[in-house]
Amino acid sequence: EIQLQQSGPELVKPGASVKVSCKASGYSFTDYNMYWVKQSHGKSLEWIGYIDPYNGGTSYNQKFKGKATLTVDKSSSTAFMHLNSLTSEDSAVYYCARDTKRYFDVWGAGTTVTVSS
Amino acid sequence: NIMMTQSPSSLAVSAGEKVTMSCKSSQSVLYSSNQKNYLAWYQQKPGQSPKLLIYWASTRESGVPDRFTGSGSGTDFTLTISSVQAEDLAVYYCHQYLSSHTFGGGTKLEIK
Numbered sequence: 001e002i003q004l005q006q007s008g009p010e011l012v013k014p015g016a017s018v019k020v021s022c023k024a025s026g027y028s029f030t031d032y033n034m035y036w037v038k039q040s041h042g043k044s045l046e047w048i049g050y051i052d053p054y055n056g057g058t059s060y061n062q063k064f065k066g067k068a069t070l071t072v073d074k075s076s077s078t079a080f081m082h083l084n085s086l087t088s089e090d091s092a093v094y095y096c097a098r099d100t101k102r103y104f105d106v107w108g109a110g111t112t113v114t115v116s117s
Numbered sequence: 118n119i120m121m122t123q124s125p126s127s128l129a130v131s132a133g134e135k136v137t138m139s140c141k142s143s144q145s146v147l148y149s150s151n152q153k154n155y156l157a158w159y160q161q162k163p164g165q166s167p168k169l170l171i172y173w174a175s176t177r178e179s180g181v182p183d184r185f186t187g188s189g190s191g192t193d194f195t196l197t198i199s200s201v202q203a204e205d206l207a208v209y210y211c212h213q214y215l216s217s218h219t220f221g222g223g224t225k226l227e228i229k
Binding site for chain 2: 035044045046047061095097102103104105106107108109110
């Protein structure tokens with residue numbers, strides 16, 4: 001079974017950073033780009049960026065450049081998203097999603113990041 | 118950027134009824150070279166992540182019940198649920214993937 005297992009909820013202080021993980025299983029990790037998607041409370045979906053696990057190449061939504069950094073560890077089939085200088089606007093659920101090079105066919109369960117002092 | 122507009126924002130129906138919801142794009146998502154519409158639909162149940170229902174505007178993902186049908190072309194698309202079940206309670210999102218990625222605002226389906 002193809003699965004994306006995400007790390008648990010995070011409560012972080014304003015100005016801090018956080019690293020969210022997404023462990024892939026059930027398929028060849030390097031064959032599919034991994035996207036990250038933000039869903040603010042009760043709102044729609046925004047793509048943050050994606051990473052090609054094969055070569056580590058990345059592309060970011062202009063809105064999230066400087067905010068998010070995507071990396072992978074091929075040895076553990078895990079993708080990571082680092083978010084820095086967190087504010088209340090970054091409080092959201094963050095999903096990883098497998099990219100078929102078109103639509104997103106498998107999604108992680110989501111990681112809730114809460115920014116609060 | 119291609120903008121996606123969904124309507125209605127919410128609707129309530131009784132089990133067994135037929136439901137249609139709309140998604141309109143600000144530019145055509147039909148790619149002329151292959152005549153494919155770069156449009157997907159997702160279902161997000163309460164407390165869950167989005168689940169792929171439909172891609173290429175009308176191709177049902179494996180395992181998706183045939184009561185879900187996607188249709189449309191160019192800028193106007195529809196998701197139809199032929200006979201709504203209680204488990205269809207969810208928010209439905211459209212997604213264009215022709216030019217980068219944008220999602221609609223969602224249609225919330227409630228069961229009376």
